Amino acid sequence: KSGFGQLKDAYNLFDKMLRCRPLFSVVNFTQLLSGVVRMKEYGSGVILYRKMCMLGLPINVYGVNIVMNCFCYLNRVDMGFAMLGCLFKLGYKPDEVTFTTLINGLFKGNRIKDAMELFLKLVIGKVCEVNEIIYGTVIDGLCKSGNTSKALELLRLMEKKGSVKPNIVMYNTIIDSLCKDRKVSDGLQLLSEMVVNGIPPDILTYNSLVRGLCSFGRWEEVKQLMMDMRNASVYPVVVTFNILIDGFAKEGRMKEAEDMLQIMVEKGESPNTVTYNTLMDGYCLRGEMEEATRVLRTMLASGCEPSIQSYSILLNGYCKNRKVDDAIDLFKRLSSEGLASDVVTFNIMIQGLFEVGRCADAMKLISEMHAQGESPSITTRCIVLNGLCKNGFVSEAQLLLCEMENKGISLH
């Protein structure tokens, strides 16, 4: 009904539902689909939808919208738009959810202009209701594509005219983006504005600002903000503590980071995977690998499931502290335990190998990465180019650079 532990459970339920007579309703099948998507199994969502189509099961605009969303998260907005055809064939019209999903997909695919065009069409023509979620989606898309000032302009416009007024999500989105753009003071300014406009900040607002202040070492203001939170009866959650722990850890202040963990537990918040990852990274930065592995053991003992990021942090720690062989051991154990490395894991290992001059091994890992279906990122290319150059393979690096230029790959 709500969530599945595993994909298998979802498919088992699907089979059971198929055998049941009378047949389950559209709503039940849509709920199943939604459950799969909630696990972030977007590819499986598409497959499930196709099965449902082939079996002639009932589908309505809810289901199609869900599948569109899957395509968007798979970075296939084009397929999302193709779903419009299916929608019409089924006799439905796209609604505001459909369009929000597509706008979101366009932004995620970095098609900012197309997203804005579609948005303007909705606003001008009476295609569908233009609600606050659509505005919120556009503001988020603008922010996350590096156009925070445009997002702010839109917010200002909404304050002045139009039926949709700025809400807390929009303020939070822009405040977060300002902080990430290193404009923390502008973020704080917007915070006072939202208060004036009668929109009290929530924990997400504070988290963004606390993170911004921490990352610039503005600890006095962090303290002040935490007191403001308390006075506003907004209480820190695990993410807040993780941000504070990370702030200390990045400055190498592990004693204070551990104290913060203690405080967090006393306040009744349980540490999660990110909490442990953050602590591990802090110790790795200080070269204290035995402390880092101690944290990993604590995490395992507490029943917290390490993520691939947990291991990447450790691998990075080993590599940066001249312990590549330990990294290789751990890396091998990962694949034998069936934990899939992602592109960052590979990047860390490739760089580690280049740095100790093991170029052939590094290149081998690149093939392995391809074999596992991971595409190299911009960072991968930089690491390889840099690695080749530093090891005297300048002409090879040039060759690679040419290839990239021919393929139209930019390093920015």
Next chain:
RNA sequence: GAUAAUGCCGCGUAC
């Protein structure tokens, strides 16, 4: 009764 917007951790170069 089912679908859409906001917060935390890992990798590079240069500065």
